[in-house]
Amino acid sequence: MVRVSGLASxxxxxxxxxxxxxxxxxxxxxxxxxKQTLEWQRDxxxxxxxxxxxxxxxxxxxxxxxxxxxxxVSSADETKVKATATSSAGNASYTLSxxxxxxxxxxxxxxxxxxxxxxxTKSLWEQKNLLGSAWSEKEVKQSDITIxxxxxxxxxxxxxxxxxxxxxxxxxxxxxSSQKFNIKTTGDPTLIGENDxxxxxxxxxxTFGTTLPKGSTIQGFTYKQNVLxxxxxxxxxxxxxxxxNEDGSMSFEFDGSASLNTxxxxxxxxxxxxxxxxxxxxxxxxxxxxxxxxxxxxxxxxGQKMVFSGAFLTNFLKLDTQEETGGTDAKFTxxxxxxxxxxxxxxxxxVTYTLQNNFTGDVRVNVSxxxxxxxxxxxxxxxxxxxxxxxxxxKVTEERxxxxxxxxxxxxxxxxxxxxxxxxxxxxxxxxxxxxxxSSGLNQMRSNWYASVSGVSGAFSQLTDIGISTxxxxxxxxxxxxxxxxxxxxxxxxxxxxxxxxLFMKSGSTTSEKGIVRRLRDTIxxxxxxxxxxxxxxxxxxxxxxLGRNLKSVNSQITSFExxxxxxxxxxxxxFTAMEKAIQNANAxxxxxxxxxx
Numbered sequence: 001m002v003r004v005s006g007l008a009s010x011x012x013x014x015x016x017x018x019x020x021x022x023x024x025x026x027x028x029x030x031x032x033x034x035k036q037t038l039e040w041q042r043d044x045x046x047x048x049x050x051x052x053x054x055x056x057x058x059x060x061x062x063x064x065x066x067x068x069x070x071x072x073v074s075s076a077d078e079t080k081v082k083a084t085a086t087s088s089a090g091n092a093s094y095t096l097s098x099x100x101x102x103x104x105x106x107x108x109x110x111x112x113x114x115x116x117x118x119x120x121t122k123s124l125w126e127q128k129n130l131l132g133s134a135w136s137e138k139e140v141k142q143s144d145i146t147i148x149x150x151x152x153x154x155x156x157x158x159x160x161x162x163x164x165x166x167x168x169x170x171x172x173x174x175x176x177s178s179q180k181f182n183i184k185t186t187g188d189p190t191l192i193g194e195n196d197x198x199x200x201x202x203x204x205x206x207t208f209g210t211t212l213p214k215g216s217t218i219q220g221f222t223y224k225q226n227v228l229x230x231x232x233x234x235x236x237x238x239x240x241x242x243x244x245n246e247d248g249s250m251s252f253e254f255d256g257s258a259s260l261n262t263x264x265x266x267x268x269x270x271x272x273x274x275x276x277x278x279x280x281x282x283x284x285x286x287x288x289x290x291x292x293x294x295x296x297x298x299x300x301x302x303g304q305k306m307v308f309s310g311a312f313l314t315n316f317l318k319l320d321t322q323e324e325t326g327g328t329d330a331k332f333t334x335x336x337x338x339x340x341x342x343x344x345x346x347x348x349x350x351v352t353y354t355l356q357n358n359f360t361g362d363v364r365v366n367v368s369x370x371x372x373x374x375x376x377x378x379x380x381x382x383x384x385x386x387x388x389x390x391x392x393x394x395k396v397t398e399e400r401x402x403x404x405x406x407x408x409x410x411x412x413x414x415x416x417x418x419x420x421x422x423x424x425x426x427x428x429x430x431x432x433x434x435x436x437x438x439s440s441g442l443n444q445m446r447s448n449w450y451a452s453v454s455g456v457s458g459a460f461s462q463l464t465d466i467g468i469s470t471x472x473x474x475x476x477x478x479x480x481x482x483x484x485x486x487x488x489x490x491x492x493x494x495x496x497x498x499x500x501x502x503l504f505m506k507s508g509s510t511t512s513e514k515g516i517v518r519r520l521r522d523t524i525x526x527x528x529x530x531x532x533x534x535x536x537x538x539x540x541x542x543x544x545x546x547l548g549r550n551l552k553s554v555n556s557q558i559t560s561f562e563x564x565x566x567x568x569x570x571x572x573x574x575x576f577t578a579m580e581k582a583i584q585n586a587n588a589x590x591x592x593x594x595x596x597x598x
Contacts, residue, residue, distance in 0.1 A: 013580075017572045024568050028561045029408050035554045036406035041431045042547045045535030048392060048438060049528050055388045056524045058381065062517040067377050068493075068501035070370035073351065081363045082354045089350030094365045097333045101355050102292035102344050105305030105327035109284035109318040116283045118260060125160040125202055125226065125256025134312040135226040137162050138253075145218040152211050154218055156204035158225045160256025163201070165224035170197055170206075174216035181208060202256070228254045228263070230310025234273050234289065237342045239298025242273060249309065274306065285317050293329045293342030330355060371493045374500070375486060378493075382468065386479045389442055393477045396438050400430030437534065441527035446470075446478045448519035454512045458499020463516065466492040466500060 061067060069087030081096055114130050124131060140158045147154065169180045181197035189198035194209040212218075231249040234242050241248020250272045254263050264276040264285065275288045289295060289305060296303040305327055308319050329340040332355070334348070344355040351367060404426035412420050432438065450470070452461045460466050463480075467488025471479045482489055493500050506515035511522070536545030542552045 011576075013573075013576045017569060017576070020572055021565065021569055024565055028558060028565065031554055031558050031561065032408060033406040035551060035558065037427075037431065038547055038551050038554065040406075040428050042535045042551075044395065044428075044432050045531050045547075046538070048395060048432070049531045049535070051388055051391055052441075052524050052528050052531075055384060056521055056528070058384055059517050059521050059524070062377075062381055063505045063515075063521070065501065065505075068374055068497055068504070070373040070377075071350075071367055072370040072373075074366045074368075076364045078356070080355075080357050080359050081365060082356060083365045083367075084352045085367050086350045086352075089367050091368050092349075092366075094351065094367070095335055095362050096353070096365065097360070097362045098338075099332040099355055099357075099359050099363075100328075100330065101358055102330035102342060103325075103328045104292045105289040105295065106325045107287045107306055107308075107319050107323055109286075110320040110323045111318050112283035113285065113317055114283055116280075118283075120260040120278050120280070123257050123259055124228065124254075124263075128160075128226070128256065131228075131312070131316050134228060134310075134316045136229045137165075137224045138227045138229075139222060140225050141222050142220045144220045147212045147214055147216045147218070149214050150211055152208045154206045154208075154212070156199070156206065156223075158255060159200070159202055159204040160226040161199070161201045161204065162224035162226055166199060167221050167223070170221065171219040172208075172212060172216055173219060174213055226256055228252075228256075228258075228310075228312045230308070230312045232267075232272050232274065232309075232313070233307035235295045235297055235305070237291070237293065237295065239296060241297070242271065249307070285319070287319060289327055291327075291342070292344055293327050295327055295342070369494065369497055371490050374493050374497065375490050378468075378489065378500075378504075379482060379486065382480045382482060385445075389445070389478060392438055392442060395432040396435050396442070398430045398433055400433050401426050404429075437527065437530045441523060441530075442478070444523045444527075445520055448523055449480065449516055451512065451519075453503055453506055453515055455508065456499060456502045456506060458496045458502060460492060460496065460499040460503050463503070466503065 066087045071085035071087060071089050071091075073083045073085045075081050075083050080099070114127075118127055118130055128135065140156075142156055142158075145154050166183050166185070169182050171178055171180050179195070181195055182193075184192055184196050184198045185201055187198075189200075189207045192198050192207070192209045196209045198207045199205070200207075206218075229251070231243070231245065231251045233247070233249040236242055243250030245251060250270065252263075252267065252270075254266075260278055264278060267274060267276045273290045275290055276285060278285045287306060295305050304321055305324060306319075308314055308321075313319050329342055330344050330346070331338075331340050333339075346353055351365070353365070404423060406427050407415070407420060407423060415423065449463055454461070463469070467483040467486070468480055469483060471481045473479075502515060504515045504517045506513070507518065508514040511519060514522070532540075532545065534546045536542075536548050540548065542548035
């Protein structure tokens, strides 16, 4: 609608209406403050749930046997034997003696492979004469080549072309027209005719005697290239061949662009389980099994560990079966029992041994409980629990300052950013004061800690039995304290680790039969669920939780009231417009009357 300013009355109509609307807007400002308070309260609840979830994850680790059964292992001579132990290992002493370490199979070239002339960094095709009969033929189906810009050059997909395998000519099509180029492989490529194409047999580079226009197509054809093909067979600890071929071998293929170093590196990175390198000083290659032990074909102990097939390996690299040094198993005596292993690292009885050297004497390995590690685990759990209840207690006891309500947009504009931030901090305080869900959860967690665990097999059924008690300081609000310097707790762990473990993680059908940590997890899960029913999750819709439904209701009221405010403002303007028109009419009549008396 058209709004008339106060030209006739001389009044500032816009300011008057604005002032009138401030009074009208007071209810909606209150609703918006209510909305902001609900959002802050929802966020506070969710932050408490995040703390509870994080602690619940930590509590899960405390239900694992490994948290209470850590072992420490000592070796009398770690230059000979190193050892570690899992939680399942028994506390015992073990003696290793008469140790002969496992070795890896190895094969070295029976002689120099090139007379010292090969360059291991250059392509093998550049040095093809050194390889003799190691090359194999492979058919290449060259697809069409589309020219993307005017040019005289193009390249085949493969180089190292087999002599005599190229066709006599290449056809190039350009739209409806086509042209044949005669293939030349010898001579000077700069002296070819317009209808010729020079092909570099090493690289596959093509040079045409005339420029090929953009969009033209070199028609595909078939030719052969020289490749290196060979296979290697190795065996695992069960005597099974490790390759993918039907006979258990693993095949390899390299084109002429590969260097000797490239070939050996790819072999070393393959799953054939060989480490290979070339030694320029001796002009020989060395192939070594990565795994130790007598890794022969099943049923053929002491047999060949690496089987080579292909002229590249047997003729050029001179890898001869007779040159193989076979891998051997580790031999040792453990607590009087003579035995063998394929590897120098082996596990028995939960203890993992790593042999470092051959020796004939005795080395004693002792396995015992790692009291300090278990103590540190329990201490860290107690610390995290204290931090949790401190934060939750801080929220449920925080005072609410009702003198600070959420700011409206107009109020925020009058403050600096720092002032607004400080105001918000005060307005957010105490939103969870006295919350029954969180308070009940805290009380239940305290009860979980101090109630006896029934049915434990050992000596400890209460927290105080192992030297953990409640702080005597009332302001700590139920924080736990490890008595003294932790001596009592360490003694309990050393004396009866099983009982300590049961006290924390024992399973049971009733609460009294469950260990402390399992009770805590039950309480935390219930508390999280109740908080979610009130404050929801970020992925939930508003209808799924109480505060969401309240927010939706407030939003609906705000929308409805804003529509009403628009109607009220329009009404004020209509009334002032009518007043302006009436004053204008009165002024006109007054002016007309004054003419009659002039």
